[in-house]
Structure formats: structure tokens, C-alpha cells
Amino acid sequence: MNVKHLLGAVVAALALTSGAQAQQFFRIGTGGTAGTYYPVGGMIANAVSQPGKIIATAQASNGSLANVNAIAGGSMEAGLSQSDVATWAYTGTGAFEGKPKVADLRMIANLYPESIHLVVKKGSGIKSVADLKGKRVALDEPGSGTLINARMVLAAYGVKESDIKPDYIKPNQAGDKLKDGSLDAFFFVGGAPAGAIAELASSGVGIELVPLSGAPSESLRKQNPYFAVDTIAANTYKDVAAVQTLAVGAQLVTSAKVPVETVYEITKAMYNEQTQKTLAAGHAKGKFITKENAVQGVGIPFHPGAEKFYKEAGLLK
Missing domain, CATH: 3.40.190.10 (Periplasmic binding protein-like II)
Structure with missing residues (x-):
């Protein structure tokens, strides 16, 4: 056995004996x-x-x-x-x-x-995913599950990414932009309540959650069985009514x-x-x-x- 192999064997033996510790x-x-x-x-x-x-x-x-x-x-x-x-x-x-x-x-x-949240400012008039056409919408960062789900939801409701003005930022940055009026809506997939959204809801700006329900949502769930029907309960976020959505x-x-x-x-x-x-x-x-x-x-x-x-x-x- 050459020196290299001997050293290898010693290291392996030491690893075995010290494995427990x-x-x-x-x-x-x-x-x-x-x-x-x-x-x-x-x-x-x-x-x-x-x-x-x-x-x-x-x-x-x-x-x-x-x-x-x-x-x-x-x-x-x-x-x-x-x-x-x-x-x-x-x-x-x-x-x-x-x-x-x-x-x-x-x-x-x-x-x-993890609930799919579609967050808009209170009184924005955005009541459905289809209403996002022409709007400034944050879809989260590349590498996030939210971005993938947001694209699936848009497609299910017949909205192309080219129909909106997309922004690829995290929900806390999206919250700030919604607050200052430079963004109309943002997606976030996560357990409710999410910190950034709770903060926004109680900041005086006020938010609404857009429901993901009806035929498009149903067909999305049938094609992708990992989606479950979900409800974000009333007052999970300050003054926000209960809303039906999807969850993973x-x-x-x-x-x-x-x-x-x-x-x-x-x-x-x-x-x-x-x-x-x-x-x-x-x-x-x-x-x-x-x-x-x-x-x-x-x-x-x-x-x-x-x-x-x-x-x-x-x-x-």
C-alpha cells in the first residue's frame, strides 16, 4: 500500500471511529x-x-x-x-x-x-386576475416558487406577461412600491399571515386580496393536483375579508x-x-x-x- 493509500485508509478509519462524536x-x-x-x-x-x-x-x-x-x-x-x-x-x-x-x-x-396571495391597494378596483391587464404587477424574484405560480395563475385567467408591466422583486419591496403608488398589485405565495403583507395592511394604506376562484382556478387545480382550494380567513390581515384562493x-x-x-x-x-x-x-x-x-x-x-x-x-x- 503506498503512502497515499495508507493516509486514505487512516482518514477513513478516523472518520468511522469519530462518526458518533x-x-x-x-x-x-x-x-x-x-x-x-x-x-x-x-x-x-x-x-x-x-x-x-x-x-x-x-x-x-x-x-x-x-x-x-x-x-x-x-x-x-x-x-x-x-x-x-x-x-x-x-x-x-x-x-x-x-x-x-x-x-x-x-x-x-x-x-x-402556502396560500397564493394577490395583493392590491384598498379601493384599487382590481377585483379579478383579468383586471391586471395593463397594470404594474410584481411577480417576485427569479428563483422563487411565487414567480412560477404567478405565471400559472395569469395564464389560467388568460393574462399574458406581455399584457402587464411586470416587476421581479421581493414582497417587502413590492409592499413599499404599492404604498407609494408605483405598483398596482403583487403576488406572494406563503403561509398566511406573511410579515410584509400584515405590515402593509396595518400601515394605514389598506389592502385587499383578489380571489382565485371560479372556472380558471378550478381548471388550474385539475391540471396540477398539488394545488388545493384554500381560504384566507377574515382578519388574517387587518380589515381584509375572507377570500378563496389556492395553496401548495x-x-x-x-x-x-x-x-x-x-x-x-x-x-x-x-x-x-x-x-x-x-x-x-x-x-x-x-x-x-x-x-x-x-x-x-x-x-x-x-x-x-x-x-x-x-x-x-x-x-x-
Whole structure:
């Protein structure tokens, strides 16, 4: 055995013996700071960190698409993603049409419903998606799931991107522009209430949410079964009436390359009693993050570590 091989063997042996003590770093891609992924990802990271064993950190990002790509490239161990984006990445369809499949993408948990918000200023006269023609509309940043969904919604209602004056900015910037009158509407996909929208609703400007209902919405749901009918309840945002919309699932995804034991420990920690209390108290969407919801609406294979936990909990056969 030459020196190089000998060194390799020693390193491998050390790695094996120190494996039990080695700290695992677990980086979770979230989203922009004004959305829902960022605070929820932060709560999850805090809850599952085990000093000396697993150090989980939440990192701001451009959202679903960016997180899936970071997992594929190895710069993140996990990330939050819309259910549609995760399914497209794994199957090489939708936004991943013609791109390599992210074959190693694995599910840890389905978390909570993400509502499609179409936000306009109070009294704007915009009552339907079709009314957006000729208007200045923010569709969120490239790399976000919101941008993909916004395009699907516009198309379902017969509105082309060339029919509107599109802007590709985050919801907090869109909120500022709506406030100062340089924008008419913006899309945001995320758990309600979203920070940027709640702020806008209570800032004195006042907002309305445009419903996604009727035949176009129904046909969109039939073609894309990962969409669910959803209602944003009255007063989720200050003085805003209940509105029917569509939702996708927010999911925590990872790579098949992450060790089984690490994902098992993380999944177990997410659903222990203490974490469940923390999540329910920490964010309006936290109460949806239950082990029963974790296995709903899943379009990609579970990571074996997560699967082990759900089998023990009697949720998967």
C-alpha cells in the first residue's frame, strides 16, 4: 500500500471511529426575510439543533427553486420548498423541464399550506386576475416558487406577461412600491399571515386580496393536483375579508446523501412535545406542523431517516 493509500485508509478509519462524536452541520435554505419560510426555518433550526451532535442553521435565500438547486449542488443540506417545485425537480418537469432531474431530492416533511396571495391597494378596483391587464404587477424574484405560480395563475385567467408591466422583486419591496403608488398589485405565495403583507395592511394604506376562484382556478387545480382550494380567513390581515384562493404545501426537503441517522434525529426532534409547543406558539403556521400533516401531499420519496421515524410513529406502513 503506498503512502497515499495508507493516509486514505487512516482518514477513513478516523472518520468511522469519530462518526458518533462528529458534529453534523445542517444548513436549511429558507426564503426572503419578509416571507414565512425565514421565521419558520429559523424555528425549526433552533428546535432540532443538538449541541455537539447536529448544528442546524437557517439561511435566507431566494426561495424554493434556489433551495432545491443548493441541495443538488451540495451548498445546503436541506431547504424549504413548495410541493410543486419539489415534485418538478425530482421528475424533471414544470420549471425543471429540459434540465437534469434532481434525483437525490428527498422528503423530510410536509409542513403547512402556502396560500397564493394577490395583493392590491384598498379601493384599487382590481377585483379579478383579468383586471391586471395593463397594470404594474410584481411577480417576485427569479428563483422563487411565487414567480412560477404567478405565471400559472395569469395564464389560467388568460393574462399574458406581455399584457402587464411586470416587476421581479421581493414582497417587502413590492409592499413599499404599492404604498407609494408605483405598483398596482403583487403576488406572494406563503403561509398566511406573511410579515410584509400584515405590515402593509396595518400601515394605514389598506389592502385587499383578489380571489382565485371560479372556472380558471378550478381548471388550474385539475391540471396540477398539488394545488388545493384554500381560504384566507377574515382578519388574517387587518380589515381584509375572507377570500378563496389556492395553496401548495410548504415542505422540508433534503438530499439522499445526508446520513440516515442525522435526518432521523432531526425529524424526531421536530415532532417532540417541546418543539411542537414552540412551533405552535412561534408562528401562525406553526400549529400546522404536526406529524400527521407531515406525510400529506408528498410527491417525492421520503428520506430513509424520516421514513424510519414515521414508521415508528405508525404514520407510514
